[in-house]
Amino acid sequence: MLYKLASVAAAGASAILLASCNAQGQAAPAPPPPQVSVAVPLKQTVVDWQEFPGRFEAPEQVEVRARTGGFLQSAHFTEGSFVKKGQLLFTLDPRPAQAQLAAARAQADLARRELQRAEELLKAQAISQEEYENRRAAFAVAEAAVRSRALDLEFTRVTAPVSGVVSDRKVDPGNVIAGGSSQADVLTTVVSVSPIHFVFDASEGQLLERLRNGAGQGRVQIRLQDEADHRWVGRVDFLDNAVDGRSGAVRMRAVVQNPGGFLRPGMFGRARVESGAAYDALLVPDTAVVTDGARRAVHVVAQDGSTSLRPVTLGPLRGDLRVIRAGLKPTDQVVVGGVQRIMPGQKVQVRTVKLTPASAPAEAARASPPPAASVATPATGA
Numbered sequence: 001m002l003y004k005l006a007s008v009a010a011a012g013a014s015a016i017l018l019a020s021c022n023a024q025g026q027a028a029p030a031p032p033p034p035q036v037s038v039a040v041p042l043k044q045t046v047v048d049w050q051e052f053p054g055r056f057e058a059p060e061q062v063e064v065r066a067r068t069g070g071f072l073q074s075a076h077f078t079e080g081s082f083v084k085k086g087q088l089l090f091t092l093d094p095r096p097a098q099a100q101l102a103a104a105r106a107q108a109d110l111a112r113r114e115l116q117r118a119e120e121l122l123k124a125q126a127i128s129q130e131e132y133e134n135r136r137a138a139f140a141v142a143e144a145a146v147r148s149r150a151l152d153l154e155f156t157r158v159t160a161p162v163s164g165v166v167s168d169r170k171v172d173p174g175n176v177i178a179g180g181s182s183q184a185d186v187l188t189t190v191v192s193v194s195p196i197h198f199v200f201d202a203s204e205g206q207l208l209e210r211l212r213n214g215a216g217q218g219r220v221q222i223r224l225q226d227e228a229d230h231r232w233v234g235r236v237d238f239l240d241n242a243v244d245g246r247s248g249a250v251r252m253r254a255v256v257q258n259p260g261g262f263l264r265p266g267m268f269g270r271a272r273v274e275s276g277a278a279y280d281a282l283l284v285p286d287t288a289v290v291t292d293g294a295r296r297a298v299h300v301v302a303q304d305g306s307t308s309l310r311p312v313t314l315g316p317l318r319g320d321l322r323v324i325r326a327g328l329k330p331t332d333q334v335v336v337g338g339v340q341r342i343m344p345g346q347k348v349q350v351r352t353v354k355l356t357p358a359s360a361p362a363e364a365a366r367a368s369p370p371p372a373a374s375v376a377t378p379a380t381g382a
Helices: 002-024 096-124 129-154 205-211 359-367
Strands: 035-037 042-057 061-065 070-075 088-092 157-159 164-166 188-193 196-203 219-224 232-239 251-255 268-274 279-285 290-292 295-301 307-318 321-326 334-337 349-352 375-381
Touching: 035 295, 042 251, 042 307, 088 188, 157 219, 157 375, 164 219, 196 205, 196 268, 205 251, 219 251, 251 268, 279 334
Parallel strands: 035 349
Antiparallel strands: 035 334, 042 196, 042 268, 042 279, 042 375, 061 188, 070 088, 088 157, 164 188, 196 251, 219 232, 219 268, 232 251, 279 321, 290 295, 295 307, 295 334, 307 321
């Protein structure tokens, strides 16, 4: 028991002696400043984009009807194929129209001969001027009947009104169709597909952004639902003249090149549309941005190694880089690595790195979550 008490006393004396030495000599060394990575903002010309869901529509869609009635004799197209304007699609039995044209021509010949006799009789004052005028009018009516019957004969050949993709036939050969009225049988439909329209709705806020930025007829890039990249390109060509009071949206349309007719009316797509002109911007990694209350800020390192929080105004993402609209200078040393290890005002050891351009626009768009509705999204290099 006495041995244990002596040991404890010796240990206490050693601790007191050590403390006395530290008090009389140097204090314990302070921990070294944390090491962080810094870089100047990346300078790049960028374009802001807005994303919209929408669907493709045919610039022209025509229901093909016969302009005259009769017996549908034959069809001359492959269903679902591309047809050119003026290409023969259907043929009606032409014989009734041919007979009516022949009768009209015979009536016109008779009216012409009667008019010639009337001219001779008028010179001899054998008929009145009134009777002569009646025969001249009868001849004009007969000529008009010939032209009408000739049109009926021409209308027995039903041709494609526009170039595009033809649907299936709605009426088979062998049927008698009415023709020449709004209730006439629809024989088939033809839709033009090259180029094709992409139609979407923009919110009032997005419309205001476009108008204030002078976007006008901006570029459009579209991806289909099974595509990762925006491979289809076009330009905005139409902005409706009013905002829908019920939905608060305005209808917009883009013309998209469609070589080969791959895109079809009704297909769904997501479009990126330019929301303004290209501008020079500073970009930093999005991970360098921190929250300072209601503000967003980045850590900036001074020449003496001290850090400070710099409030910034954020723009859209481009890949993993964030556009900084205001708050930074091109020469600022921004902390891009080790942000979580420092406090404002603390001195740091710096390791300088260089920022590289962000990923391609299509990859940036793929990294962003798809919008549930029309939302403003990434900027891309001009």
